[in-house]
Amino acid sequence: MESVISVQALDKTYDSGFSALRNVHLDIHKGEIFALLGPNGAGKTTLISIICGIVNPTVGTVKADGYDIVKDYRKARGKIGLVPQELCTDAFESVWATVSFSRGLFGKAPNPAYLEQVLRQLSLWEKKDAKIRELSGGMKRRVMIAKALSHEPDILFLDEPTAGVDVELRRDMWEMVRELRERGVTIILTTHYIEEAEEMADRIGVINKGEIILVEDKSVLMDKLGQKQLHLTLDHPLEEIPSGLNGASLALGEGGHTLIYSYDSHDDNVGVANLLSNLSTQGINVKDLHSTESSLEDIFVNLVKEH
Amino acid sequence: MNLYAILAIYKFEMARTWRTLMQSIASPVLSTTLYFVVFGTAIGSRMGEIDGVSYGAFIIPGLVMLSLLSESISNASFGIFFPKFSGTIYEVLSAPVSPFEIVAGYVGAAASKSMLLGLLILATARIFVDYQIEHPVWMICFLALTAVTFSLFGFIIGIWADDFQKLQVIPLMVITPLTFLGGAFYSINMLPEPWQSITLFNPVVYLISGFRWAFYGVADVHIAVSFGMTLFFLTLCLTGIWWIFRTGYRIKS
Structure with missing residues (x-):
């Protein structure tokens, strides 16, 4: 199976001396939905942050679609979209402005038709001129997803995408994730909702205390350990x-x-x-x-x- | 080169200026106008010429420089501090942009805003005081170099600051006093020794002197020294920013 994210011997020790990741090896297959599970502080967000270029690795290599995230950072990062755990938005900007900003930041020429399609898909089109601070929590979460999708990434990281989101919106997001996968986007999600992983993931990875303790096909895992x-x-x-x-x-x-x-x-x-x-x-x-x-x-x- | 990214950051930052027009443009123009009214017209009319220039006209370069320095610093520092504060910096860090492109976007916008402000102040000053610009090319050159240099300095402050108070400390506690004592309202030749020599350690002296030379052809220090010092500060700030991105200081753990 072709690997779209390849993590080799990855270590991360913060300046405080805290060892967040230890000798992590992980391959994510092209086109799959991969769920990364782990308790709080297990290293999920650190791992995602390193792959996306937000945190520096201490040791090890990471490749995104064959491109080294350090040496070929432009090509590697251009492939990736990230929806972070926190609702970090530009409160005073309009939805349209912030999504256009994201597309430009990732080096893509303006494409209003594509952005309209993304906003419509996320039920945000009616709100395109609204200031982000006027939106509900669920709507803001959708804006975060729209921003991550604005540059047409091949790989999408969803860090706790449905945290604090109501059941209906969660179901909508699951549907959207499945549609993205249908279009060939590889999706890596971390979640606290195990039912989310059970519902959507093709493969499951479990991380604890900075170490990957298991990576398995969901069905095999359920059969083996169930x-x-x-x-x-x-x-x-x-x-x-x-x-x-x-x-x-x-x-x-x-x-x-x-x-x-x-x-x-x-x-x-x-x-x-x-x-x-x-x-x-x-x-x-x-x-x-x-x-x-x-x-x-x-x-x-x-x-x-x-x- | 990711030109779309530079443009995206630039447009995003400029949009904030238009959103906060009163605070970004109108307020500094008004406060500088008050200086012209009080010191230039009211008090200045009772004062003699300095180096053959009327007092009202003499203080114009210094007052423009005062606004230029403080606005360059505050625009650039807020521009990078706010994404850090709100968490939206994740997007810039995860985007395919080089440190140069990030700096070009943020600093370019901050410098544009403060240059625009400087030119607006100059235009406003014309209403109250008659002045001429002997070396317009050099005037623009000093305006641009100072705006870029102090926007770079503001960018460094924005990275360094971890709360709103720190953001204000340097402009208010360091830059404003240095500008007031850097010959904005007087020629440093009017100071007795040892203050005249001590003042030469104030970097703002060189900026104001060079800028004033572009207007009236008179300066406290030689134009070449002023220009050289401005380039030196520019290099110093660029080195600081290079170090920040090399080490990830306060932006990347």
């Missing part, structure tokens, strides 16, 4: 797990009314039939049952805990 649980609601509560069932991965739910069986869904012999048969043999009646699957959030929490 667990299934069967919840059995019992006729009569149990005080303890019957001795004949101790070998199985069983736990008692609150009040003893539920028996929880954890299993790997990819195992050839998941043991559900055996369990039900054993329960019947021991005279334990099952009133109801349902199964659950670990979410990406569960996987993420477990991974970060382990490291």
Whole structure:
């Protein structure tokens, strides 16, 4: 798979001595949606900031579409659009002026038709003459995205794009991200909303304490690290797990009314039939049952805990 | 060369001037006009000539220089400080622009604004005082060089400042006193020793003297020295900015 962002042996130590990134290796594939997950202070924003040229790396190399971000910074940066985490906008400028400014800054000739298309796509066209300070938080977030898209980037970084955004706008943004991907734009997003990554990402990277601890296809990750649980609601509560069932991965739910069986869904012999048969043999009646699957959030929490 | 980027920054900064016309242009023109009225017309009419120039006309180059210096510094320092303060600097840092292009955009706009202001003040002065410009090319040359040099200096202050107070400290506490004591209202030849010699350590003396020479052909120091010192300050500021971008001082960690 062709790599559009290549990070090799990247370290970042700030002047304060804080080591924000340690020996980071990461390849982002062309045209994918890559979600970078990590707890606060894990190094997500530092990594993005280095790739975009805002922070200097201490050691290591980064290439964007084959261009070194230091030696070929013009070509590398021209490929990238960035929507930062903070709502940093020119409060007194109009939407149109700030988006035009962004396009010019990235060395592109004026193209009102393209900017109109971007603003319409983000439902900002009606607000093009409005001062940014007059806009709502969600609208300002859209302006940030419009600015990042104004120079037609091939790679788009979205650092916590939907933080503080209502559900409807979040859904709109997901839709827009998918459309961008359809047009061949590679998207790298960091998010605190695991459901966002679960909903959109093709691949997931997890960063913790400045180190990339995992990069995996989302589906593979869910399959590999995901667990299934069967919840059995019992006729009569149990005080303890019957001795004949101790070998199985069983736990008692609150009040003893539920028996929880954890299993790997990819195992050839998941043991559900055996369990039900054993329960019947021991005279334990099952009133109801349902199964659950670990979410990406569960996987993420477990991974970060382990490291 | 990313010309679109230079133009984008330049237009963005100039747009702020038009948005804040009262503060950017009208206010400095009005305050300098008051100097002309009080010192040039009212008091000046009762004072004798200095170096063969009427007092009202004598103070014009110094007053223009006073506005030029303070406005160049404040325009350029605010221009780069505000994106740092609001966080929008991320966009400039992540754009495919070189340090030269960034400086050209911000400093070019700041210098344009202060030159425009200087010319407006000169035009306003004509209403109150009769003056001539013996060396118009040199006058424009000094005006432009000083505007660019002190806009570069303002850019450095804007990078250095991490709050609004620091932004004001240098223009108010250093530049204004140096201008008042740099021969804006008198010829330094009128000072007794050792003040006359001490005044020569004031860099603004050379700027005002050179600028006044362009008007009336009279100067406190030789024109070549004035011109040389102006170029020296320009080089000093350029070196400071080169160092800032080389080290990332206060803009890039």
